Amino acid sequence: MSTSHTVAVPCLPASLVFRKEAISVNRYSKFCKQALLIAVLLLSLLPASLVHAESPSYSDLYIAIGDAIMASKQDDKQAAETALEEFKTAWEQEDHPAKESKQVESALKEAEQAKGSAQRLESLTALSKALHTLEKVENPVDEKAQRLEFKKAVTPDLEKLGDTIRSGDMEAIRGSVQKFLATWTRNERPVREQSIAAYGTIETQMAFLRIALAEDSPSQTDLEQTYTALEQAITSFAAGETTQGSAPVTSDSLDTLTSLLADSRTALAKDDADTAVAKLREFITSWPNVEGQIRTKNAALYTKIESQVPLLAGKLTSEKADIKKISGDIASLQQQIELVKESTSYTFWDSALILLREGLEALLIIIGLVAFLKKAGQPQLAKWIYTGSAVGIVASIVAAVLMTTILNSVTIGSSREIMEGAIGLAAAAMMIGMGAWLHRKSSVTAWNDYIARQMGTAVSSKSAWAIGLLSFLTVFREGAETVVFYVGIAPNMKLSEFLLGIAVALIILVAVAVVLLKAGSRIPIHRLFAVATVFIYVLAFKIIGVSIHTLQLTDIFPTSIVNGLPVVAAIGFYPTWETIAGQLVLVVTVVTMFAIKKWMPARNTVSS
Structure with a gap:
């Protein structure tokens, strides 16, 4: 009946970002972009010894086993595998010289390779026993x-x-x-x-x-x-x-x-x-x-x-x-x-949607830049756009994988859920802002003006380096923003699902690029942005619900049950007044933005 963080499993232990307006933004916006870029780069340079400064205790390992057992009892294979990944991550952060550690590793391998819930439960029992034996060797207790x-x-x-x-x-x-x-x-x-x-x-x-x-x-x-x-x-x-x-x-x-x-x-x-x-x-x-x-x-x-x-x-x-x-x-x-x-987890498709939206935006910008070069009579400079874009893609993927790995490492323990919830809400807020930006870009005139501002300086100087850097910054800007969004969902998904989502998104983006290059100006860009906006708000709805629910589980937010409503974890809907209120804020914001967009043209027409 105590509130210590342990799990009722056999053999329990003795211890238990850059927002838009790329080059033509004001100085404050530029400063924010540069600060976020530096932060991402510094994170990528953090030594492993710093990231893993606090070694996990045995309680973290037993909690992971307990989560895997509960998921297996509920026949939730994905949740069980996620818990085993958390165990493996925590286990690999420490050296275990005792020979008994081999038994733990063997039991872990059997649990990972289990064919069904019954076999996994048996393997988890063996894993718990092996870990208990090892702990008694490393921390003997009478x-x-x-x-x-x-x-x-x-x-x-x-x-x-x-x-x-x-x-x-x-x-x-x-x-x-x-x-x-x-x-x-x-x-x-x-x-x-x-x-x-x-x-x-x-x-x-x-x-x-x-x-x-x-x-x-x-x-x-x-x-x-x-x-x-x-x-x-x-x-x-x-x-x-x-x-x-x-x-x-x-x-x-x-x-x-x-x-x-x-x-x-x-x-x-x-x-x-x-x-x-x-x-x-x-x-x-x-x-x-x-x-x-x-x-x-x-x-x-x-x-x-x-x-x-x-x-x-x-x-x-x-x-x-x-x-x-x-x-x-x-x-x-x-x-x-x-x-x-109902523990919500994100799938590879959620991971893919984020990269698809951000990648689509970067892709449209790059294709627009190439078209601008052709109109300016400088098609030979297009290769520098492609080169800069390729480098930006690689840098973005590396940053995303690194950030996910770091987050999973530092959030194993009692504060994990709090970090997940807080970061998730921050990511959702950025998504709302990004949706507003895309909504403004759904005007063809505004889109053409946006492209013209980007290329004005670079083309006038005929600088290959400036054009390549512009395309790199365009792609990596979207990549850095993608990292922030991934941070909001990464703790609730397996690394394999995360990487699969990236791979699927890249394949789709390549196909879209081919179509865009062949179709050229016949593609209704403003329609693509409108679709991207819808995707952003749908995922933001889910992230808001999941994040508030996570903070409720840790008593950061209160929990006021709304009787009679179901839990729909797939879309992040939980029947509490707090989660519903957060999602209503999103809905009201979206409706308001659409109303303003409809009202402004009508007002301008009346004024003229």
Whole structure:
């Protein structure tokens, strides 16, 4: 019941940018562009020793294993593979000279090559055991001494609890339960680390005590039987009888929890309170096996579940129970667990769309520059445009891959979700700004003026170097902006998906380039920009939802559930007022920009 960042898995450890208007912008804009360019270049020059200055702890490795286990239970192959990649990244940041490290690497390889969820779960169990063995070698701990120390710490309050239960004084019993609960919370760590079975039994019996006390007329027999089971679990653990570090992975998952809550609500709808209570008791029994998945993602929800579910089960036994309110509370818990369960990840297509839009923009500019040279009677200078563009493409790809790798390295740990959410919102804000710029460029006249401004100085001087540099800056400017957008989605996608998206986008861009070169001025450029704008806003909608949801899971933003609405992770829609408000800001902004665009020409016409 503590809020430390650990995961309930077998063998738990002993430790646990440049915005537009390229050359003809004002000085402030130029300064911002130069600063962002320097920042990107400096990041690319960071030594590996600086990037990996803080080595990951074993807790990071166990969290990754726990995420992989939960994803495998839900048959989510992509999420499981992402968690394994996080484990591998964290593992490779440290040297492990002990021979036991070979067992970890072998188990990791088997997990990566697993054919299905069942095989992957078996491999993850072996990986957890191997990691636990290695940690005991590198950080030896006297587990027997820990168990004896635990028993010594909890025995006084445990015995006092037994005495008060036998006395039958309900007020005294409630006070003793709260006191023992506080003692258990302070001392539970060695139990959780050494034996998930013992930890689950103790947690369950504590919850059952609270259920019994929440009833109108608590049963003395139930209290005494529950206390006996609690005492036996603690005694067995202290004697080392339940420290089976090799305990198998259970079949419980977050789906199990939401299903039990749904069954409880269904029973209440049929006025079957007994079945509803039974389902909540099943929930409590399954809870210790999967609580780590929630504890590491949303500590506030973890505490809320532990405190509320036993009380709800107890209240249902009362003749005066407010069934409607209790059902609503259960529905709220169910929906909040659904929000944790629906972990949004981006696909290669999201990666491809970003590069497609930015690449299309750069491509149109480059083709426009070539056309401008032909009209100016300087077609021989076109090769310098192509050369500069090629160099810009290579530099952009290198910067993007490097930035993604760095971000994945420094965001493994408890602050990962906070960084993902904050950077995602920043990327979405830039996307909105970029969309506004593209929307303004959807005028053919404005587009032609834009191209003319870019080439004016370079062509007049007939400088091959200036023309090549112009095309390089044009492409790399879009590439640097692409890096910023990728930073917003990279932590939620596999590196292989990220690279595949880049490859797909490049292939499509080559095909588009061929068509544009052959079709020339017959291509409606303003239409292409309009399509690009739509793509930008759609992805911005998703990023806003995902980012706010991520910050809600870390308690940076509050979570106000909107009952009755589904979770649509594919588009980043989560039924909370906070995520909906953020996405409404985007929608209102887009509608306002379109309205202004329609209004301005009409106003100019009336004025003339």
